[in-house]
Amino acid sequence: MRKILFLPILVMWQSHVFSQNAAETPKTPLKIIVFGAHPDDCDLGAGGVASIYSSMGHKVKFVSLTNGDAGHQDIGGGELAKRRLNETKEVAKRLGIEYDVLDNHDGELFPTLENRLAVIRKIREWNADVVIAPRTNDYHPDHRNTGVVVQDASYLVIVPNILSSVPPLVKNPVFLYFRDRFQRPNPFRPDIAIDITAAITKKVDALDAHVSQFYEWLPWTSQDLANVPKGLEERKNWLMAATEKRSSITPEIKVTVEKWYGKEQAEKIKFVEVFEITEYGKQPSPEEIRRLFPMLPKEN
Numbered sequence: 001m002r003k004i005l006f007l008p009i010l011v012m013w014q015s016h017v018f019s020q021n022a023a024e025t026p027k028t029p030l031k032i033i034v035f036g037a038h039p040d041d042c043d044l045g046a047g048g049v050a051s052i053y054s055s056m057g058h059k060v061k062f063v064s065l066t067n068g069d070a071g072h073q074d075i076g077g078g079e080l081a082k083r084r085l086n087e088t089k090e091v092a093k094r095l096g097i098e099y100d101v102l103d104n105h106d107g108e109l110f111p112t113l114e115n116r117l118a119v120i121r122k123i124r125e126w127n128a129d130v131v132i133a134p135r136t137n138d139y140h141p142d143h144r145n146t147g148v149v150v151q152d153a154s155y156l157v158i159v160p161n162i163l164s165s166v167p168p169l170v171k172n173p174v175f176l177y178f179r180d181r182f183q184r185p186n187p188f189r190p191d192i193a194i195d196i197t198a199a200i201t202k203k204v205d206a207l208d209a210h211v212s213q214f215y216e217w218l219p220w221t222s223q224d225l226a227n228v229p230k231g232l233e234e235r236k237n238w239l240m241a242a243t244e245k246r247s248s249i250t251p252e253i254k255v256t257v258e259k260w261y262g263k264e265q266a267e268k269i270k271f272v273e274v275f276e277i278t279e280y281g282k283q284p285s286p287e288e289i290r291r292l293f294p295m296l297p298k299e300n
Helices: 002-013 016-021 041-055 077-095 113-126 141-156 197-208 211-221 232-246 251-266 286-292
Strands: 031-036 059-064 098-101 130-133 174-178 192-195 272-281
Touching: 031 041, 031 113, 031 141, 041 059, 041 077, 041 130, 041 174, 041 192, 041 197, 041 272, 059 077, 059 113, 077 098, 077 197, 077 211, 113 141, 130 141, 141 174, 141 272, 174 286, 192 251, 197 211, 197 232, 211 232, 251 272
Parallel strands: 031 059, 031 130, 059 098, 130 174
Antiparallel strands: 174 272, 192 272
16 A cells, blocks of 8 residues: 555656666765755755755755855844754755755855865765856855855865865866856856756755745845745745746757757756856766766667
């Protein structure tokens, strides 16, 4: 009876390609680490991909470089930091990942040597294959400085005499940027697009754990707080609509989707998470990208 009840749930959010690739537990799991400025940033940029990696048996860690203690209209300081930490713990349970939060103040993040070494430590200890972070052009200084800190760490993770207390990586990871909307000084380039159509419900479930952000603070900043639904299901549906819009496929991104999935499969894809390959770290071949993103079809 349990197997009969479980099967429809599994099928609902697994795509055809994803099911094929997830059939076997990997002998050597990939290690993915994602950096954001605030608790919820990683979830927005890579929550769908993280859920797919996790379900395939790979390892994902989210890291917030600040504790988020300024991001609310009514509470702040230690009270808010504790609330946001608890929200990340719930996300970790829902996605099957690890979630770390560094104790820097929200709105006060700088690309200091201390923060650079903290990021180097996280990448080395995780033995990361892929590192994902925001770009350095963004409206929020914490986002920009997170991008700078990760960029500054990207080469140094393999240098033995930097942070010599932690063994250096023997290989440089692939470093990627999150998707963003900013055009100056240069727009985001969609190098890799991952189908999250079947995983978007899982992503929204993770975002839903950040109650203080998606149902309180962010609607307040956009003067939309009065329109947030009160019921739990209604709120999730409201959040789903916003997430679908954020994950939509532009004409430029469609070209990338077709590159990785082929035109026929691309027509079935509704929602994606997209990443730009940075100039720092390892420069992967198409074959290497397919290895690092095993949810991609082997051929198209």
